[in-house]
Amino acid sequence: MNEFVDSHAHIYLNKFKEDLKDVLERSFEHGVNKIYMPNIDHTSVDDMMELENRYPTNCFSMMGLHPCSVKKGFEKELYIVEEWLGKRTFAAIGEIGTDLYWDKTFWSEQQEAFKVQVEWAKQYKLPIVIHCRESIDETIELVESLKTDELTGVFHCFSGNLEQARKITDMGFYLGFGGVATFKNGGLDTVIPHLGPEHMLLETDSPYLAPVPHRGKRNEPAYIPIVAKRIATLKEMPLNEVAAKTTSNALKLFSQNELL
Template sequence: MTLIDSHAHIYSEKFQQDRDEAVARALEAGVEKIYMPNIDHTSIDVMLETEEKHPGQCIAMMGLHPTSVNKDFEQELYLVEEWLGKRQFAAVGECGIDLYWDKTFLTQQQEALKVQVELAKKHQLPIVLHTRDSFDETYEIIAAAQDGSLKGIFHCFSGTVEQAVKVKELGFLMGIGGVATFKNGGLDMVLPHVSLDDLALETDCPYLAPVPHRGKRNEPAYLPLVARRVAELMQKPVEEVAAATTRNALNLFKR
C-alpha cells in the first residue's frame, strides 16, 4: 500500500533529534513521498536541507503562512517570489487566511493570498491553502481568481458537505488528516458524501496526530491510520483509498 503525505512539516524543530529516523519510519509505513509546505523565511533553509538529504521523498513547496503575515509581509513575499524564480517547487504554499488566533492582519492576509495566487498562476503551480476559521474568506478569493488554471488543496479540510461541494466545483482537492479520526472532528458527516477523486491524505505533522496518538507529536508514519479511518467512513477498501489519494496527489504536484 503506497501513500502520499501531501502536507507535512517534517523539517520542524520537533524532529530535530530524529528527523532521518522519522523519514525512514514513513517509508517503512508505505509513505513514499512527503510534501513540505513552507512557513516563512525562518523555515526555508532547514526545509531545503531536508529535501536535499532525502531527494525524491521529501519535496519542498514555497509560500508564506498566514500566521506569519504582519505589517511587513511584503518583504516575506519578495523572498517567496525570488525563490520561485530560482528553482522548481512542488507548489505555492502554504498560504491562505487564519482567523483562529488573531484577526488583526486580515486585510494583509487577504492581500498576501492574492499575491500568492498570482504567483501560482505565473509559475503554473498548484496552491496549498490554509483556511483555519476562514473557509468563506479564502474561498471568495480563490473563486474570484479561478480562470481554469488554478489547482490545489484546501489543506486540513474539516468543513461541511456544502463546503466540500464548493471545493470540488473549484477543481481543488480536500486534504484529509488526523481530524478524520477525532470523535467530534465532523468528517464522519462529510466523507460518506464525497468522492475519493477529490481527496488527498496528509498529516500536517508535527500537529494533529490521529487517534490513538492524539495530543502527541504527529509524523508521516501515522498516515495509514488516517487512510484506514477514511476507508471506514467511506465504506471502501483501504487499498482503494490509498491508490486514489496517491494518484490525486501525484497528478496535482507532478513530482
C-alpha cells in the same frame, strides 16, 4: 504494501530535529515514501531545503508565506518568496491562505498576500496549498474571485461541512484530510461518506493534529495509513483503493514539478 503520500508535513521543524532519520524510516516502512513540505516563512526555508537535499526522491519543497506569518512589513517576506520562485522549481505555492483563529489584526494583509501568491501560481503554473483556519467561507470566496481554468490546489486540513466541501470540489480543488478525520467530534464522519475519493488527499500536518490513538502527541508521516483506514471505513471502500486513489491524486496535483 500500499503506497501513500503525505501531502502536507512540516518535518523540517525543530520537533523532529533529534530523531528525524527514525521518523523518515518509520514513514517509509509504512509505505509513505513521498512527503510534500509546505514552507512557513523565511525562517523555515533553509531547513526545508536541506531536508529535500538529503532525501531528494522522498521530500519535496513548496514555497509560500503562511498567513500566520503575515504581519506588518509582510512585503519583505513576499519578496523572498518571489525570489525563490525565480530560482528553481517547487512542488507548489504553499502554505498560503487566511487565518482568523489567533489574530484578526492583519486580515486585509492576509488577503493581499494570498492574492499576490495566487497570481504567482498562475504565472508559474503551480498548484496552491491553502490554509483556512476559522476562515473557510471567506477563503472559498477569495478563491472563487481569483479562479481561472488553470488554477488548482488543495484546501489543506479540511474540517468543514458538506456544502463547503462541494463548493471546493466544484472549483476543481482537492480536500486534504488528516488527523481530524479520526476525531470523535471532528464532524467529518457526516461529510466523507458523501465525497468521491477523486477529490481527496491524505496529509498529517506533522507535527500537529496527530490522529487517534496518538492524539495530543507529535504527529508524523508514518500515521498516514491510520487516516486512510478511517476514510476506508467511512466510505466502505477497501483500504488499497483509498491508498491508490489518494496517491494518484497527490501525484497528479504535484507531478509536473516533482523532483525525480
